[in-house]
Amino acid sequence: MRRPILLAVSHGTSDAEGARAIADLVDAVATTLPDVEVRSAFVDVQQPDAADLLPTIDGPVVIVPLLLSRGFHVHHDLHGMAAKKADAVVSDPMGPDPRLAEVLADRLAAASTETPAVDLDSREPVILAVAGSRDPASLTDAEAMASLLSLRLGARVELAYLAARQPDLPGALREHPDAVVSTYLLARGFFFDMTASQADGRTVTPPLLDGVTVPQQLIDLVIARYDQASARLLESATPISGPITGPIAGSTAGAARP
Known part of the structure; x- marks a missing residue:
C-alpha cells in the first residue's frame, strides 16, 4: 500500500x-x-x-x-x-513547537553576533512579532510559542501582533525601545515588510526561512x-477485525474526518 x-x-x-x-x-x-x-x-x-x-x-x-x-x-x-x-x-x-523555538533562537544568536548593539542578556525582552488572527486558538498558539522561545532563551519574551490584536508592534517598541524583534513568520512577504517598516531601523531577525538555507x-x-x-x-x-456484536457487526471503520 x-x-x-x-x-x-x-x-x-x-x-x-x-x-x-x-x-x-x-x-x-x-x-x-x-x-x-x-x-x-x-x-x-x-x-x-x-x-x-x-x-x-x-x-x-x-x-x-x-x-x-x-x-x-x-x-x-x-x-x-x-x-x-x-x-x-x-x-x-x-506551530507552536520547540523546533521553531530553536530556529528563532538561532536567528537571534546570529543577530547578536552581527550587530554588537543587540544584547540578549539585557533587561529588555525579546519581542516576538506574530501575524495575528481573531481566532481564539491563534492567541493560545502565539502565547505557547512565546513561552517556548522564552524557555529556550532563558529570557523574557513579549508578544506583538502585526494584525487583528494588541499590542501591535509599534506599541510594543514604544514600551521597550531597545528590544530586538524576533520575526515569527515563515518567509518574506507582506507581514515581514510590515515588521521591518514598523521596527523603524531596529534590529529585526530574518523569518524562519531566510532564503539561504532550509x-x-x-x-x-x-x-x-x-x-x-x-x-x-x-x-x-483499517477494517475492524475479530468478532463483532451489536448493530455495527460487519461494518468497517469510517474514513478520517478532520
Missing part, C-alpha cells in the same frame, strides 16, 4: 524570495521522503489553489499546513476542503506532522 500523498499548503505570497524559500522547504521534504509523493498548493495569492487541486488527487492525502498557528485558513479552508474527500486528513499546523528543524517538523496525521488516516481506514 502506497503512503498517502503529502500536500503541503501555504498561504502564498507575491514576494519572489519568500515564495522561493517556501518552495525550497517543500523540495527538501520531498528529498527526505523519497517514498512519498509531495505536492504543494496555496490558500491565497499563488497557484495551484488547494481547494481546486485536492479533488483532482486520487488516493489518500495528508494536508500539512505550512502555517504557524491555527486560524481561519486551517479551520475553515483546509478542514472544509478535507471534509469533502473521505481519504483526506489535515495535520496540525507547524533549517533541518523545519524539514523534520513538516515530516513529523505528516507522520502523525498519516497514522490517524491509516488507523481510521
Whole structure:
C-alpha cells in the first residue's frame, strides 16, 4: 500500500524570495521522503489553489499546513476542503513547537553576533512579532510559542501582533525601545515588510526561512506532522477485525474526518 500523498499548503505570497524559500522547504521534504509523493498548493495569492487541486488527487492525502498557528485558513479552508474527500486528513499546523523555538533562537544568536548593539542578556525582552488572527486558538498558539522561545532563551519574551490584536508592534517598541524583534513568520512577504517598516531601523531577525538555507528543524517538523496525521488516516481506514456484536457487526471503520 502506497503512503498517502503529502500536500503541503501555504498561504502564498507575491514576494519572489519568500515564495522561493517556501518552495525550497517543500523540495527538501520531498528529498527526505523519497517514498512519498509531495505536492504543494496555496490558500491565497499563488497557484495551484488547494481547494481546486485536492479533488483532482486520487488516493489518500495528508494536508500539512505550512502555517504557524491555527486560524481561519486551517479551520475553515483546509478542514472544509478535507471534509469533502473521505481519504483526506489535515495535520496540525507547524506551530507552536520547540523546533521553531530553536530556529528563532538561532536567528537571534546570529543577530547578536552581527550587530554588537543587540544584547540578549539585557533587561529588555525579546519581542516576538506574530501575524495575528481573531481566532481564539491563534492567541493560545502565539502565547505557547512565546513561552517556548522564552524557555529556550532563558529570557523574557513579549508578544506583538502585526494584525487583528494588541499590542501591535509599534506599541510594543514604544514600551521597550531597545528590544530586538524576533520575526515569527515563515518567509518574506507582506507581514515581514510590515515588521521591518514598523521596527523603524531596529534590529529585526530574518523569518524562519531566510532564503539561504532550509533549517533541518523545519524539514523534520513538516515530516513529523505528516507522520502523525498519516497514522490517524491509516488507523481510521483499517477494517475492524475479530468478532463483532451489536448493530455495527460487519461494518468497517469510517474514513478520517478532520
